[in-house]
Amino acid sequence: MGKNNIIGKHLIADFSGAAYQTDREKIEYAMRSAATHAGATVLNVKLHSFASNGGITGVALLAESHISVHSWPELDYIAFDIFMCGKAEPELALQWLKEFFKPVRVTTQLIERAAP
Amino acid sequence: MGKNNIIGKHLIADFSGAAYQTDREKIEYAMRSAATHAGATVLNVKLHSFASNGGITGVALLAESHISVHSWPELDYIAFDIFMCGKAEPELALQWLKEFFKPVRVTTQLIERAAP
Numbered sequence: 332m333g334k335n336n337i338i339g340k341h342l343i344a345d346f347s348g349a350a351y352q353t354d355r356e357k358i359e360y361a362m363r364s365a366a367t368h369a370g371a372t373v374l375n376v377k378l379h380s381f382a383s384n385g386g387i388t389g390v391a392l393l394a395e396s397h398i399s400v401h402s403w404p405e406l407d408y409i410a411f412d413i414f415m416c417g418k419a420e421p422e423l424a425l426q427w428l429k430e431f432f433k434p435v436r437v438t439t440q441l442i443e444r445a446a447p
Numbered sequence: 448m449g450k451n452n453i454i455g456k457h458l459i460a461d462f463s464g465a466a467y468q469t470d471r472e473k474i475e476y477a478m479r480s481a482a483t484h485a486g487a488t489v490l491n492v493k494l495h496s497f498a499s500n501g502g503i504t505g506v507a508l509l510a511e512s513h514i515s516v517h518s519w520p521e522l523d524y525i526a527f528d529i530f531m532c533g534k535a536e537p538e539l540a541l542q543w544l545k546e547f548f549k550p551v552r553v554t555t556q557l558i559e560r561a562a563p
Contacts, residue, residue, distance in 0.1 A: 338524060339517070341459070347562045374495050377508055390506040390513055392493055397504070399530070401455070401512050408454060408562035412528065414515070438563040446463045446524035447554040 339396055339416035339444040342425050345408065348435025352404040353385035361431045362391040362398050369424035371395045371415055395419040409434070414444065455512055455532035457558040458541050461524065464551025468520040469501035477547045478507040478514050485540035487511045487531055511535040525550070530560070 351357040355378050366373050371393045378389030384405050391398040396414040403409075411428060413421040429437060467473040471494050482489050487509045494505030500521050507514040512530040519525075527544060529537040545553060 338519060338522060339526065343457070343558060343560075345560060345563045374504070375493050377491050377493060377506075379490050379508060381510075388490070388508060388510075388512065390493075390508055390515070392495060392504060392506055394497075394504075396517050396526075397506055397515050399506070399513050399515070399528075401530070401532075403454060403532075403562075406454060406562055410455065410512075410530075410560050412530070414517070414526075414528070416517075416519075436563040440558070442459060442556070444459075444461060444526050446519075446522055447461045447552040 336445045337443045338446065339414055340421050341412065341414040341442040341444050342421045343440040343442065344411040344413065344425055345438045346411070346432055346434035347407050349409050349432040351432060352402045352409055353387065355380050355387055358387050358389065358400055361428060362400060365424035365427045366391055366393055366398060368427040369415060369419045369421055371419040398424065452561040453559045454562065455530055455560040456537050457528065457530040457560050458537045459556040459558065460527040460529065460541055460544070461554045462527070462548055462550035463523050465525050465548040467548060468518045468525055469503065471496050471503055474503050474505065474516055477544060478516060481540035481543045482507055482509055482514060484543040485531060485535045485537055487535040514540065
């Protein structure tokens, strides 16, 4: 599959030791700001808090695809996905999320999405 | 990272030659059914149609994480993500999506998500 066929860049990012793992308002703000920093347009944001553990699950739907977040505070883990097509730059969103949540450990993976 | 640390299974699936690339109702039905087939619980579904090309972008937020869809009908491409934790089985959701959309070509990738 050639470089010309890539339709979107999808960053998978896993954080440990991050701030705000149960803070729905902070997480919503962070997702909206990350999208803006990447040059993306937010269509809709939906977040849900779990009563059982305080974890947050949510998605920012973008004109350029999505940013998702799922946190497991009892495991000290936040999972982000940043999937963007067009001219938006998911790396800038990830950089912003790292500055905001200040994780102690981060793993990231870039998946180039394309029609098979 | 040991197998014991895996928190969620994340299936990345790219379809070409699939049905219903611009059909919002069919896509919503498919996402809800796929979640049910996987043993997951849907919290919320949000879909958006693009006037420019008829493409659909959307997410089903699950108690177990999410299913997302983004279609580019002009490129004959639908991108799915199926991310599920706990006892839900994302492979069953993907199998159901393949039966429903009948893609001509499919590529899939499994990412085991875990705290770093």
